[in-house]
Amino acid sequence: MGLSTDAAGATGVPAGPEAVLAIDAGNSKTDVALVGTDGRVLGSARGGGFQPPVVGAERAVAELAPLVAAVLSALPDGGRGPVRHVSACLANADLPVEEQLLTELLQARGWGRTVTVANDTFALLRAGLGDRGEPVGVAVVCGAGINCVGLAPGGRTARFPAIGRLSGDWGGGGFLAEEALWWAARAADGRGEPTALARALPEYFGLPDMDALIEALHLARIRPGRRHELAPVLFRVAAAGDPVARAVVHRQAEEVVTLAGTALARLGLLDTPVPVVLGGGVLTARHPLLEDRIRELLAERAPRAELRLVAAPPVLGAALLALDRLAAPESAHRALRAHYTG
Numbered sequence: 001m002g003l004s005t006d007a008a009g010a011t012g013v014p015a016g017p018e019a020v021l022a023i024d025a026g027n028s029k030t031d032v033a034l035v036g037t038d039g040r041v042l043g044s045a046r047g048g049g050f051q052p053p054v055v056g057a058e059r060a061v062a063e064l065a066p067l068v069a070a071v072l073s074a075l076p077d078g079g080r081g082p083v084r085h086v087s088a089c090l091a092n093a094d095l096p097v098e099e100q101l102l103t104e105l106l107q108a109r110g111w112g113r114t115v116t117v118a119n120d121t122f123a124l125l126r127a128g129l130g131d132r133g134e135p136v137g138v139a140v141v142c143g144a145g146i147n148c149v150g151l152a153p154g155g156r157t158a159r160f161p162a163i164g165r166l167s168g169d170w171g172g173g174g175f176l177a178e179e180a181l182w183w184a185a186r187a188a189d190g191r192g193e194p195t196a197l198a199r200a201l202p203e204y205f206g207l208p209d210m211d212a213l214i215e216a217l218h219l220a221r222i223r224p225g226r227r228h229e230l231a232p233v234l235f236r237v238a239a240a241g242d243p244v245a246r247a248v249v250h251r252q253a254e255e256v257v258t259l260a261g262t263a264l265a266r267l268g269l270l271d272t273p274v275p276v277v278l279g280g281g282v283l284t285a286r287h288p289l290l291e292d293r294i295r296e297l298l299a300e301r302a303p304r305a306e307l308r309l310v311a312a313p314p315v316l317g318a319a320l321l322a323l324d325r326l327a328a329p330e331s332a333h334r335a336l337r338a339h340y341t342g
Contacts, residue, residue: 019075020326021112022319023064023088024123025050027144030064031315034071037084037328039335043074044315049144052092052102060092061105068111086112087322089123089314094147094162116325119159121149123317128277128310131320131333136274138263138305140256143280144228145172150263158263171255173282176248177230181217183244185210195244196237204233235287246289252282253293261301273304284311316340 019042022033027049034043045067052060072083088106093099103117125139138150138158146169150158161167169175184201186192188210202213205222216222238245256278264270276298283290286309298305316336323332 019083020319020322021068021071021083021086022315022322023068023086023090024120024313024315024318025064025088025090026120026314027051027091030067031313032064032067032071033315033319034074034083035319035322035336037323037326037332039323039328039332039339041319041336041339043071045070050091052098057098057101057105061102061109065109068109072111082110083112084114085322085325086115087318087325088115088117089120089318089321090117091120091145093117093119114325116321118321119147119149119162120314121147121162123314123321124279124310125149125151125277125317126320126324127312127314127317128275128279128308131330131337136269137277138260138267138269138274139277139279140259140283141280142172142252142256142278142282144174145169146175146255146259146280148259148263150267150269152267152269156267158266160259160263171252171282172280173228173231176234176252176282177227179248180230180234180245181213181227183248185214187244193244196240196242197234197245200233200237201230204230231282232285235285235290238289239287249287249289250293253290253297256283256294257297257301260298260305264302264305270302271304273306275308276302276305277308277310279310279314284309312337312340 018037020035022035024031030047030050032045033041035041047067050060086106090102093102099117103115106117107115121139121141124141125137128139129135129137134153135151136153140148147162148160162169180197180201183192183195184197187195187198198210202209205213207213207216234245234248238249260276295307298307319336320333323336
């Protein structure tokens with residue numbers, strides 16, 4: 001599921017405070033939580049996205065430091081000693097070599113006696129599973145990007161590289177925005193089918209037509225980072241009945257179910273009653289057209305699967321993984337869940 005290191009035997013690091021550090025670092029935001037081994041959340045902080053492919057792994061980890069320092073300041077010693085464990089669920093930790101490098105960089109920071117690094121989709125999966133027995137299930141996250149992981153009895157995992165179109169990915173908020181722009185541009189100049197997207201997308205930015213929007217995006221008069229804002233516009237147009245927009249939303253549903261079904265098949269769980277956990281901004285927005293189609297397709301592909309939508313912050317899953325590591329009592333898990341889910 002991820003890579004783990006233990007510094008205690010090698011360095012003689014003292015025991016440190018009775019707390020764990022949970023990090024959920026996604027493409028668009030990072031949450032850090034300091035959690036007592038009894039499940040109480042002692043401190044939390046939020047920052048920007050975690051993007052080693054853009055800024056480099058060392059700088060990405062360095063940018064976590066102010067968030068970690070902020071939450072460690074809640075400790076009686078001001079965070080001078082290492083916590084018992086660091087559970088880091090990180091976006092862009094997709095390949096074993098990336099997990100290894102990030103584990104080494106986090107261990108070098110000395111924040112915890114032990115460090116475990118996993119892809120951030122594992123945080124979603126853990127948040128959506130129960131706290132008793134062996135964790136088994138599949139999770140699909142569809143936020144800025146899309147990814148899927150699965151766990152079978154015995155700890156077997158199913159994963160995907162999830163590094164974009166290069167690894168066969170389709171979907172996520174950023175991708176859907178680009179797809180909407182593509183269809184709208186072709187509709188506007190006659191190369192494609194007519195669609196209300198050609199009017200709705202420029203209107204969102206207060207522009208008269210697609211030519212003006214294309215120019216504004218190309219010349220960066222509209223920041224590239226704002227393109228993802230067009231994904232909700234796509235869903236609004238689809239909900240109004242536009243055939244092109246509806247087809248894109250249905251295609252996203254197909255991809256979610258393809259990922260989940262493939263993971264279940266690889267783990268031998270297609271005919272087993274296991275949870276399929278969904279999370280990420282695109283899915284937790286609860287677009288009826290998307291959600292209904294996912295339920296319909298999943299019932300065909302894996303009729304015994306139980307669909308679960310997790311809206312709680314994924315840092316909950318990272319913290320639960322840390323408590324699992326310490327074999328914390330069930331009461332600690334309940335307290336932690338209560339903090340994040342009410």
